Amino acid sequence: MADRVLDRVGTGGPAAAGPAGPPSARPGRRAAEDRAESPGDESREAERHVFASLRLILLGVTAVVQPSLSLGPVLTQAAHPAARVAFTVTALVTLLSAVWVVRRRPIPLPVALGGAVTVLAACAVATGTLPPHAHFGPAHWSYGLIGWHLLLLLLDRVPLLLAAQAAHLVLGLAQWLLTGAPDRAEIGNAGVAVLSATSFQLGVLVMSRILLRSARQAAEDAAERERAATRAALAEQWEQDLRAGFAGQLGVTLPLLADLADGVLDPRAEDTRRRCALAATQLRRLFAENDDVPDPLVHEVTACVHVAERRGVAVSLAVSGAPVPVPTDVRRELTGPLAEALSAARERARVSLLRGEDEVRVAVVTDASGESGTDASGESGTDASGESGTDASGESDTDASGESDTDASGESDTDASGESDTDASGESDTDAGVRAGTAKGRVEVECGTYGRHTRMEVRWRTS
Amino acid sequence: MADELSAVVVDDHPAVRAGVAYWLSCGTPPVKVVASGEDVRSAWLGEGAKADVVILDLHLGGPAPVLGDLRRLVEVGRRVVVYSMRADDDIALQCLELGALCYLTKAEGAEHLVQATRAAAQGRPYTPPSLAGALAGDRSDHRPALSAREVEVLVEWFQSESKEFVAQRLGISLSTVNSHLERIRVKYALIGREAPTKAALVARAIQDGLIGVDDL
Incomplete structure (x- = not known):
């Protein structure tokens, strides 16, 4: 790094000190820029x-x-x-x-x-x-x-x-x-x-x-034509970026669809359905992202909740505090883990959005994997759900890695690792609350299993 | 039973009045709804005037919340549980300021209503999760200073709706969770305008040893 800087200074020095070349070239370029402006x-x-x-x-x-x-x-x-x-x-x-x-x-x-x-x-x-x-x-x-x-x-x-x-x-x-x-x-x-x-x-x-x-x-006229051409090129670039961005944010959808089409996954399997639920939630959230609404964060959280409710999960949603502006990428980081946690919920979930003085906290408490742990120990003989629960938590590693392939943001990695940690410990000892917190920038993700509940919270410090 | 708790339900929807009466009668011990009506007169006249608790809907047909009625009820020492459709933090905090013992949204179910009514009958506050959220998100200038632990309890209660969960997560007992919530309400009772219910609430907290006299 330092070498490169030195290098740049080294080559830049003589050029800047050179006789007539650069000074005459520079105003020329500036004039050209001005003309374009x-x-x-x-x-x-x-x-x-x-x-x-x-x-x-x-x-x-x-x-x-x-x-x-x-x-x-x-x-x-x-x-x-x-x-x-x-x-x-x-x-x-x-x-x-x-x-x-x-x-x-x-x-x-x-x-x-x-x-x-x-x-x-x-x-x-x-x-x-x-x-x-x-x-x-x-x-x-x-x-x-x-x-x-x-x-x-x-x-x-x-x-x-x-x-x-x-x-x-x-x-x-x-x-x-x-x-x-x-x-x-x-x-x-x-x-x-x-x-x-x-x-x-x-x-x-x-x-x-x-x-x-x-x-x-x-x-x-020529300048106007040029500007129009520039605008057209910009619009095309923007559309391409948008498309690429969508493809990047599609999350687990594309590999999931590919696996379903190839027959690698069984649509009736619990894990497949869980992955489908996650994909549906991510898509729904993505669609909500560009809507023009007064409170986009609540809008996106509500979108995630709706998907879970359609799946039959009873979700209670509570919002508190006055709306604060949240940038799009931060919203993505706040609602991404929420989508994953909700897709893992079985019957009940509590989603809350709290906007305090200097932070925004999105939390979800579900009956997800904590329950599967106790089920596995208590009813493993009689109920198949306990087994599938452990299966799901066992396979969450593959899920996580699959997602980190598709999703460019580092946040999914940290979150996935947090979740897999929780799952692993949830199996080893069910009662102790286990925390797996990760901090990325100003957004912190915290996951934990407490008895029958799994809690996931994302905090964003506004200041 | 001579010491059976009684309540009056003021709500403009008959179905809500019937539902609340049913919920209260199903609890153990049951709370008897002695009167109900679509406006606040039923809390001032006849049986309703002597009921232990007033369960008051804030929106009785009109567009504006009936904060004036709430204030008049509280001024004569009535214990009021506000039962509103609106999950509006500002309105909730305003009701507490006026001296309501609880602000409950209709999205919150029977369990909270029964507990709130029972607490109110004893002059105690009750803080349901939505109200906890409103208190945790309170950014007003005159809000009381809460300790970090108290804020934590409020937030966790708001997020989970389960006191067992809060207790487990913070590593404290259930009764500690409750006393934290009550102490927070005492702190809120000590700010703003005075009301008989607030004074009773503070007196009760001192009696229970939740706060000392020097804390006032």
Whole structure:
């Protein structure tokens, strides 16, 4: 044990101290776990993915538009050096944003804002160099180009993008109007240019939002499907566990049925009938276990009592004290020995359930094996029941071992050993009260034979 | 016989009245049921007013237990055995507190009823197994302090319904079992409200040497 712990520490140490591997792997795993946990993270991840792809496309568009559509006018028509500077500056902004975009990272806000202001300023400078009446014409290369820059920089910040686009438009129009009153042809020309550039860029924005929404929805749907699959798998697992649990709790039933089917056991034999009684009681108790009742312990005890009563045993049941919550496994341990003791009862049994301040006590006093002992000594010649009684107690060992095979809980072992002890001593000296107590966890089982009575008590300390 | 014990049965079921009368008359010595009726008037009027023991059903037709009637009977010193259908620990303890000498559930048979009636006629308490269970499971704040042995006797008696069994299991005599049970009842009589029956019960216990005067 200590070796293993040391070993684990030994291997864990260097790995934890390792350079970059584990720390980077760990947040990754955590992010994956987080993603699996909440649907919000799923859609955020999808959003990031969509934005990264869109920005890549926009980077391509800008990179193509700038040299193909703008370089010509810059070189041929606007010979002013300021226009060239503006062109270079905008190209640099594109390059700068490419640093983040190609790594599929969002552009940081200061960079995006700075870039937007820079390109707007560059646009104003370039527009300022235009000759009169050239606004929104082929020579006004900066107007359409800057819109793409703004889109690239502020794609995921819609209000800022709209504000920047509006500023761009207002700036362009103001500069145009300041050069002098335009004629009608110019107005029409400008209208077409502004409308086409702006609507195209806004269209891209709208498409990106739609794409984003459907990606988000798809991610949520996928997550929901995954959750549904997980739930289905869980339910299946739970059902399997339940079935396995039932098979485990069936107690002596399965081997008994097998023996009856194989003809190994004689159904008329006293011992077989006793084993059947035990199996019936265990099954009845098992069925009662999952019932939704206010007081499950009393419910299970009553179920055991009913089986015994149907067998013809007169059982008096007494319950005292206020109900206390008892966990299912403890209930199983409390009622398991009760089922066995009741199945051994011949005519009379007293079952009591006492719930005191700090303990729950289930007791059963029966006329079981103590009577068989006295019968054996007193009436062995005349009555066959004495003989079968000793038979039963003699065979209780095989019974006990058979049960411990099927029942996984250790409690049946201790109980079985207690019972067989009692039986053995019950035969050797009938009068002396013999105790065979065992304690398992907080549940204690105590068996004893006192004269004509056999007493079995299970105590569970609640605190 | 001049000193024949007499009882009055108050129960709303005629069959129960007849059955109880029969059981009591079959005991040795027999107890004579001098009056019976479906309400508590039969314990106050005529022959019933002079009967040694009142056997009182707690539920006389109405939904509420007739604890007020019990209290009035006990206040004038009547010895009452409560004979109820309900195995409710709280009600049982309440009846003892009021001064009933025994609380017996109808699930418990003739034997306990006859013994309880006979004990009550002498001003003694009787503790049937169900009542022992109620006392053992008593978690109220004002319950008397019982010794470990007394609790053991209560629990064993509740669990087995057989005093012989209790005696054998705890390795004590039958009379010791009985005196333990009686001492427990004295301890209960000393708490709560005062009642003539309780005082008589304590006085009897002192007289029998069950408890000393300094124990009070």
